[in-house]
Structures are given as structure tokens and as C-alpha cells.
Amino acid sequence: MSDSSNLIPYQLNKVYMEDAIEAMKKFPDNSVDIVISDPPYNTSTGNNLLYDNSNHNLPGFGGRWQKVMESWDNLPLFDYFNFTLAWLSEAKRILKPTGSMWVHGTYHNIGIINFCMQLLGIEIINEVIWYKRNSFPNLAARRLTASHETILWAHSGNLKNRKYFFDYEKSKELFDPSDKLKIKDKQLRTVWDIPNNKKPEELALGKHPTQKPLRLINRLLTLSSEKQGVLLAPFSGSGTECVAGIYSGMKVIGFDLEKEFVDLANQRIAVALENYDA
Numbered sequence: 313m314s315d316s317s318n319l320i321p322y323q324l325n326k327v328y329m330e331d332a333i334e335a336m337k338k339f340p341d342n343s344v345d346i347v348i349s350d351p352p353y354n355t356s357t358g359n360n361l362l363y364d365n366s367n368h369n370l371p372g373f374g375g376r377w378q379k380v381m382e383s384w385d386n387l388p389l390f391d392y393f394n395f396t397l398a399w400l401s402e403a404k405r406i407l408k409p410t411g412s413m414w415v416h417g418t419y420h421n422i423g424i425i426n427f428c429m430q431l432l433g434i435e436i437i438n439e440v441i442w443y444k445r446n447s448f449p450n451l452a453a454r455r456l457t458a459s460h461e462t463i464l465w466a467h468s469g470n471l472k473n474r475k476y477f478f479d480y481e482k483s484k485e486l487f488d489p490s491d492k493l494k495i496k497d498k499q500l501r502t503v504w505d506i507p508n509n510k511k512p513e514e515l516a517l518g519k520h521p522t523q524k525p526l527r528l529i530n531r532l533l534t535l536s537s538e539k540q541g542v543l544l545a546p547f548s549g550s551g552t553e554c555v556a557g558i559y560s561g562m563k564v565i566g567f568d569l570e571k572e573f574v575d576l577a578n579q580r581i582a583v584a585l586e587n588y589d590a
Contacts, residue, residue, distance in 0.1 A: 316343040316408075317542050317563050324542065325585060327554060327566035327577040332546035335567050336402035344406045345541030346562070347413040348532060348553040350524065351399065354392045354421050392421065396428045399546060404434050404468050406544070409475040412437075412536040413466045416524070422462045433469040437476070440465060442528065443493075444508045465536070482534050488527065504531070517583070518576040520550035529556035537562060551577025558584040 317324055319340045328335065387395065407413055413434070417425050429436055440463040450457040467476040487496035493505040506528050510519075514526055529552055537543070539561030545553035548566030550573055557564040558581065568574050 315540065316340070319343050320542065320565065322565055324563040324565050325554075325558065325581060327545075327548045327551055327568060327574050327581065329569065329571055329574040330567050331569065332567040333398050333402055336399070336406060336544075336546065339402075339406040341405055342408045343542070344544045345408055345411045346533070346537050346543045346557070347403045347407055347411070347546065348529065348543065349399070349403065349413070349546050350416045350522065350549060350553070351396070351421070351425075351547050352387075353418050353522075354387055389424075393424055393428070396421075396424055397431070400425070400428050400432055400434065403544075403546065404432055407468045409468060409470055409473070410477050411467065411541075412476050412478075413464075413468075414532045414536075415464045415466070417462050417464070418458070419462075422464070425464060429464070429466055434466050435469045435471060435474075437465045437467060438502055439463075441503045443503055443505045445505060446507050446509060463532075465532075477536055477538055479535060486531065486534065490527070500535075504528075506531070514552070517579045518550065518572075520573055520576070523550045524552050526552060526556055529553050530560070533557065533560040533562070548577050549573055551580045555580050555584045558588050561588075 320343055321338050322328065322335075403413060415425055426436065442461045442463055444459055444461070447457065447459040467474065483500040484497055486494060486500055488494065488506070490507050491505045493503055494500060506525065508525060510523065510525050514523075533543075533556055537557075537560055541562050543553065543557035543560075543562045543564045545551070545557075545564070545566035548554060548568045551566060554564040554566050554577060564581070566577060568577065
């Protein structure tokens with residue numbers, strides 16, 4: 313695995329308060345080994361985010377877009393579509409041929425992400441259903457209780473020479489007693505029963521409203537990462553992806569627009585670097 317970390321124009325093992333799309337534009341091609349993205353699901357009103365993408369130009373998609381996004385999690389449909397195309401286009405460009413991309417979503421946005429991946433020629437390897445048996449109950453009693461999220465595993469899209477890394481043997485060996493579906497030494501299937509509760513140390517410094525449990529991100533990295541690679545978390549939130557990456561022996565970098573969570577992520581990264589035993 314070639315080391316391209318010295319080409320990335322940022323100090324690694326850190327989260328920056330910066331727009332992820334603009335930041336990724338600074339990365340050279342084929343410079344990142346893993347992208348784990350937990351983008352806004354477009355489900356609720358959030359803090360105001362002004363994002364002017366008037367300088368972005370994607371060939372084949374109507375040229376330059378004149379759009380202003382007013383909220384990070386409550387965008388008009390077409391704006392969210394444009395936003396998704398923009399960040400996925402950059403992620404595809406900077407992802408190595410041997411690399412993987414994991415993208416979280418729900419029924420609110422995963423169809424758009426899937427469609428954008430296909431438009432951009434990003435190949436979806438698997439669709440994983442993360443079953444959350446301890447999910448929050450439906451209080452309105454007007455619909456079924458949402459008890460899963462979707463995770464798309466993809467690569468940059470070279471269909472003639474698929475080089476993405478997959479540790480098949482480790483995928484069989486995986487065993488967690490909290491996962492009632494995975495049988496040790498049997499092939500890993502695409503429905504994962506991983507509780508959403510976090511260990512106390514994961515919340516000791518603070519928390520994010522959509523924070524993922526470390527055990528989930530650890531599984532993604534067990535399957536598709538190699539030590540010394542570079543992990544990018546474009547929407548880093550509380551920094552869980554970065555923390556998991558450090559404990560997997562990777563170099564990490566993330567971006568977020570909320571200072572509260574940038575500070576929290578960097579505190580968690582500092583603790584992980586102190587505790588990581590290479």
C-alpha cells in the first residue's frame with residue numbers, strides 16, 4: 313500500500329471546522345484509503361449553514377450550480393441532491409482504487425445517495441441493513457417503528473479491475489455476542505444486529521445526536537481497512553469514525569461545521585492517540 317498521506321494538505325489525526333466539499337477539493341487524486349460518511353439525513357431542522365457552491369462545476373451535470381443551502385438537515389429535495397452529488401464526486405476522486413467508501417443513511421436519503429452513486433459510476437458492493445433492536449419507540453403510534461439504518465459499501469467504480477480491499481477471513485471470524493445474527497466462522501451477511509447503545513467511555517467527553525457506536529465502525533474497518541492507511545470522515549460529528557480509525561492503526565482526518573463537535577472530536581482523538589498501542 314503506497315503512502316500518500318504526505319500529499320494531503322492538512323495535518324492528520326485531526327478534525328477541522330471546514331466545509332467538507334471545499335476541503336476535499338484540496339486533496340490530490342487517489343490519496344485516501346477509506347471514506348466513512350455519515351452525511352445529514354435531511355430529516356429535521358438544524359442550525360443554519362450557508363454553503364455557496366457557485367464555483368463547483370461537475371461535467372455532465374448541468375455545469376455550475378447557483379444554490380444556497382440554508383440548513384444542514386432540512387434542504388429542499390433538489391438542493392440535497394446537488395449537495396450529495398458534490399460530496400460524492402470529490403470522495404470518488406480522492407479514493408484510491410484499493411479503497412472503500414461506507415455511507416450511512418435512512419429511508420429519507422439513502423435512495424438519493426444510491427442514485428447519485430450510480431450517476432457518478434461509483435459501484436455499490438453491498439447494501440448493509442443495520443438492525444437496531446434497541447431503537448427509539450414510535451411515540452405518535454401512526455406508523456411502524458423505525459428500527460434500522462442502511463449502510464452502503466462502495467468503491468470508486470473501476471469495474472474492469474476491482475482492487476478494493478476486503479478481509480474475507482476476518483469477516484468470517486467476526487463474533488460479537490451482542491449480534492444475535494452473526495455465527496462465528498460463517499460468512500458475514502448483510503443484516504447486522506448491532507445495538508446502538510454506547511459504552512460510557514464513548515460518551516465521557518460529550519455526545520452527538522446521531523453518534524454511531526464504536527462497535528459498528530470497528531466492523532467496517534475490520535472488513536475493509538489496512539494499517540497505516542488514511543481514513544476520511546467528511547461529516548465527522550463527534551469523531552467516532554476517527555477514533556475507530558486510530559485504534560485500527562490508521563491516520564485520520566475529519567471535517568465538521570459545528571465548533572462544539574469539532575472540539576469534542578479532537579478531544580476524543582487526543583485520548584485515542586494516548587491509549588493506542590501500535
